[in-house]
Amino acid sequence: MVSPTQKPSVCNNMAASGWHVGHYIQRKSRFLLKNLDQLSAHRRFGWTSTLRQQAAEVNKESTETIVIPRKKTWSKVAVLEALALTVSRDPTAYPYKFHDDPYLYPRTSTEFRINTLAQDFGRAAAKYFINTHPKFFTKDFAEPHIPCLMPENLSLRFEEVSEEALKERISLRRVKAAVDMYDQLLQAGTAVSMETTHDLLDLICIYCDSDPVQEGETQPILDTEESREETKKNKTRSNRPTWSKENNAHRIFNLLPERDTRCYSALIRGMVMHGANEMALSMYTDMLNNRLNADVHIFNALILATPSVVRKEKIWVHITDLFEQMNQQKVQPNVMTFNNALKALKQSSPYARNEASYLLNEMKALGIAPSLSSYGHIQEIFYKTAHSGNSTDLLQQIVSELKNTSLICQDPDDVTFFANAMRTCLQCKDLTLAYEIYDLLEYGENWKVLGDSHLQVMYYARFFNLVCQMEDIDTVMKWYRKLIPSKFYPxxxxxxxxxxxxxxxxxxxxxxxxxxxxxxxxxxxxxxxxxxxxxxxxxxxxxxxxxxxxxxxxxxxxxxxxxxxxxxxxxxxxxxxxxxxxxxxxxxxxxxxxxxxxxxxxxxxxxTGLLDNFLSLCHSEGSPQRAVELVQLSAAFYLPATPKLAERALTLFDLTKEQRAILSELQSTEESSD
Structure with a gap:
C-alpha cells in the first residue's frame, strides 16, 4: 500500500510513463466499485465508511487529489482479543486465577481469601527474587514484550557525587541514599536544579523520611527483650509512619534559598497523608504570608484534612472558605477536589444532603464529570442510616445516568461504589434497581472497577441475598448456578x-x-x-x-x-x-x-411424636420386643407420654406375661410419679 507521503512521486511516475491522470482515476473508481462488497466485509477489521464515499464520488471529482487510506495498524494482541470475544464465561468453573492446581480449588469464602493471599505473597516473593538476582532473568521470550514481568534495574550505576546519581536514587525510591547524595552535593558546592529538588521532596514526603519496604521484602525479626517490648507497644498504635518536624523534608525545605508552590505542595500533602493535619494548615498559612498562591493539590489535601482540624458543625463552613480562596487565587478545581469535599461532608452532621447536592451541581456547572466515588459519597450521605425513607430514587437517578457508560477509575474510592450501591438495594429491598446495577457492571469492561476480591464477594453476596428474598425459586436457582462458584463463594x-x-x-x-x-x-x-x-x-x-x-x-x-x-x-x-x-x-x-x-x-x-411413630412401625412389623424396648427408652428419659405409650403397647401387641409385667410396671411407676 502506498503511503500518503508517496503521492507526488506516484503522480510523477504516471506522468513520466505517459498515462493520463483522468484515465487512471476512472480505472481506480471502477476497481473500488467492483470490490465494494469485499470492502464492506472488511469494515469490521478497520475499514471506515469513507471508502464507500470515496468510491461513489471519485467519478464526480476526477480533478481532485487522490485520497489513499492509511494502513491499519494492529496491536500485537488483536488476534487474542478477537478470539476472546467468541467465548463466554463458564458459570460452573472456578475463577480463572485458581486453575493452576485443581487440588487447591477453594470451596469456601475463607479458603478463597487464604488462596488469594497466598497467590499475592507468591507474586511478591517472585518479584523480590527477580529484582534481587536480575542476572538470571535477562532473556525475554514473551511476545509481545511485557515490561512488568521483567526484572527492574535496582543496582546503582552512578557512584560519583552528581545530580544524575541523585536522580537515579530518587527513581529507585531509596530515600536515605537520595538524602545523603543531596547533602554531599551541597557540601561540594554543587547546585541542585529545582526540578530535582521537587522530586526529592516528593519522595521524602510520600514515604515519611524512611525507605519503603520493597515488594516481597519483610522486616527482620529480632528475638530480644527489647524487640518484644517494642512489639507490644506497636500493637497499641498504628503501623503507619508518623510525621515529625525534624525530618529531612523540613530540613531540606529550610535550606532552600527560594521556595515555590511546588515545595509547599510536597510538604502539605505529605503532612496530610501522614496525619499531621494541623501542621499542614500552618504550612499553608506560612505560604500565604510569603505571597505565594497554592495549587489544586494543596487545596485537595486541605479539604481532605478538614474533619481533623474543625468541629463537625464547622466542616461545611471551612470547605466553603477554601473554595472561596481557590476562586481568589484562580485555581481550577478537579474531580478530586469535589470528591474530598464530599468525603469530608460524610463526617459532618447527618443533614448534609443539601450541601452534597450543591457540590454535585457545582461539578456539572464547571464541566467536571463526577467519578464513581463522587456518586458513592453522595449515596452514603443520603443513605447514611438504614432504610432512609425506604426510597432509592437518588440511586436510581445515578444508575440511569451511568447506563451504557464505560467506567474508569479516577479515584481510589471508585471501587467501593458497586458494593455500597448493592447494600442500599438490599436494605431497601429494591430488586429492580439491583438488576440495573448488575447490568451496569456487566456492560463492557466495567467489571474492572469492582475492586479486589473482598469487595467482589460483598457485592455478589448482597445481590444473591436480595434475589433469594424477592424472587421465585426458579429465578433464584438460575442465579445460583450463574454466580456460584465462578463469581463468589456464599x-x-x-x-x-x-x-x-x-x-x-x-x-x-x-x-x-x-x-x-x-x-x-x-x-x-x-x-x-x-x-x-x-x-x-x-x-x-x-x-x-x-x-x-x-x-x-x-x-x-x-x-x-x-x-x-x-x-x-x-x-x-x-x-x-x-x-x-x-x-x-x-x-x-x-x-x-x-x-x-x-x-x-x-x-x-x-x-414428642417420634416414639409414637416407632410404636406404629413395630405394630406393622409384628415386633413386640422392640415395642417393650421403646417404652423402656421413654421411661429412661421420664417422658410424660410414657404411660400412654405403655397402654398402647399393651393394647396393640400379643405380649408374653413377662413383657406385660414390664409394661404394667412402667405404666404404674410413671403414673405414680406424675
Whole structure:
C-alpha cells in the first residue's frame, strides 16, 4: 500500500510513463466499485465508511487529489482479543486465577481469601527474587514484550557525587541514599536544579523520611527483650509512619534559598497523608504570608484534612472558605477536589444532603464529570442510616445516568461504589434497581472497577441475598448456578437465605442437591444442618423424593459420626429425631432403629411424636420386643407420654406375661410419679 507521503512521486511516475491522470482515476473508481462488497466485509477489521464515499464520488471529482487510506495498524494482541470475544464465561468453573492446581480449588469464602493471599505473597516473593538476582532473568521470550514481568534495574550505576546519581536514587525510591547524595552535593558546592529538588521532596514526603519496604521484602525479626517490648507497644498504635518536624523534608525545605508552590505542595500533602493535619494548615498559612498562591493539590489535601482540624458543625463552613480562596487565587478545581469535599461532608452532621447536592451541581456547572466515588459519597450521605425513607430514587437517578457508560477509575474510592450501591438495594429491598446495577457492571469492561476480591464477594453476596428474598425459586436457582462458584463463594447466611427461598415456594425436592453443594463448600455449621434436615422432615412426599431425602440424611449422619475430615458437630434432639423420621418414611427401618439407640448413648431426649411413630412401625412389623424396648427408652428419659405409650403397647401387641409385667410396671411407676 502506498503511503500518503508517496503521492507526488506516484503522480510523477504516471506522468513520466505517459498515462493520463483522468484515465487512471476512472480505472481506480471502477476497481473500488467492483470490490465494494469485499470492502464492506472488511469494515469490521478497520475499514471506515469513507471508502464507500470515496468510491461513489471519485467519478464526480476526477480533478481532485487522490485520497489513499492509511494502513491499519494492529496491536500485537488483536488476534487474542478477537478470539476472546467468541467465548463466554463458564458459570460452573472456578475463577480463572485458581486453575493452576485443581487440588487447591477453594470451596469456601475463607479458603478463597487464604488462596488469594497466598497467590499475592507468591507474586511478591517472585518479584523480590527477580529484582534481587536480575542476572538470571535477562532473556525475554514473551511476545509481545511485557515490561512488568521483567526484572527492574535496582543496582546503582552512578557512584560519583552528581545530580544524575541523585536522580537515579530518587527513581529507585531509596530515600536515605537520595538524602545523603543531596547533602554531599551541597557540601561540594554543587547546585541542585529545582526540578530535582521537587522530586526529592516528593519522595521524602510520600514515604515519611524512611525507605519503603520493597515488594516481597519483610522486616527482620529480632528475638530480644527489647524487640518484644517494642512489639507490644506497636500493637497499641498504628503501623503507619508518623510525621515529625525534624525530618529531612523540613530540613531540606529550610535550606532552600527560594521556595515555590511546588515545595509547599510536597510538604502539605505529605503532612496530610501522614496525619499531621494541623501542621499542614500552618504550612499553608506560612505560604500565604510569603505571597505565594497554592495549587489544586494543596487545596485537595486541605479539604481532605478538614474533619481533623474543625468541629463537625464547622466542616461545611471551612470547605466553603477554601473554595472561596481557590476562586481568589484562580485555581481550577478537579474531580478530586469535589470528591474530598464530599468525603469530608460524610463526617459532618447527618443533614448534609443539601450541601452534597450543591457540590454535585457545582461539578456539572464547571464541566467536571463526577467519578464513581463522587456518586458513592453522595449515596452514603443520603443513605447514611438504614432504610432512609425506604426510597432509592437518588440511586436510581445515578444508575440511569451511568447506563451504557464505560467506567474508569479516577479515584481510589471508585471501587467501593458497586458494593455500597448493592447494600442500599438490599436494605431497601429494591430488586429492580439491583438488576440495573448488575447490568451496569456487566456492560463492557466495567467489571474492572469492582475492586479486589473482598469487595467482589460483598457485592455478589448482597445481590444473591436480595434475589433469594424477592424472587421465585426458579429465578433464584438460575442465579445460583450463574454466580456460584465462578463469581463468589456464599457463606452460611447466604445458604440459609437460599433454603428459606426453597421453603417459601415449597420446592423441598431441591434440598438434596443444595446439600451436596453445601458439603462441597465445606459448610458444617449445626444451624445449617438442622435447617436442611427440618425442611426435609416437614411433610411427606413421593417415594422417589423420600428416598433422596433418606440418602441425604445418611450423608448428614456421617458428619456427626466422624466419618468425614471436618466432623466436629454434636447431635441435637431435633436433628437426630428428624433424621430418624426421614429414614422411617423411606422404609429404612433397621437404620432408623440403630439411630434410635443414639438417644440413650448420647443422653439426648427425643422429640414428642417420634416414639409414637416407632410404636406404629413395630405394630406393622409384628415386633413386640422392640415395642417393650421403646417404652423402656421413654421411661429412661421420664417422658410424660410414657404411660400412654405403655397402654398402647399393651393394647396393640400379643405380649408374653413377662413383657406385660414390664409394661404394667412402667405404666404404674410413671403414673405414680406424675
Amino acid at each position: 457463606n452460611s447466611i447466604g445458604l440459609m437465605n437460599l433454603l428459606q427461598a426453597v421453603q417459601i415456594d415449597n420446592r423441598l425436592d431441591l434440598v438434596p442437591t443444595i446439600w451436596k453443594d453445601i458439603c462441597s463448600m465445606g459448610h458444617n455449621r449445626i444451624n445449617l444442618v438442622e435447617e436442611v434436615v427440618s425442611l426435609m422432615a416437614r411433610e411427606k412426599h413421593s417415594p422417589k423424593v423420600q428416598e433422596s431425602f433418606a440418602e441425604c440424611a445418611l450423608d448428614i449422619k456421617k458428619m456427626f459420626s466422624g466419618d468425614t475430615v471436618k466432623a466436629n458437630l454434636e447431635w441435637t434432639s431435633v436433628c437426630l429425631s428428624n433424621i430418624i423420621i426421614l429414614l422411617l418414611r423411606a422404609n429404612k427401618t433397621q437404620q432408623a432403629w440403630d439411630m434410635l439407640k443414639l438417644f440413650k448413648s448420647k443422653n439426648i431426649v427425643p422429640i
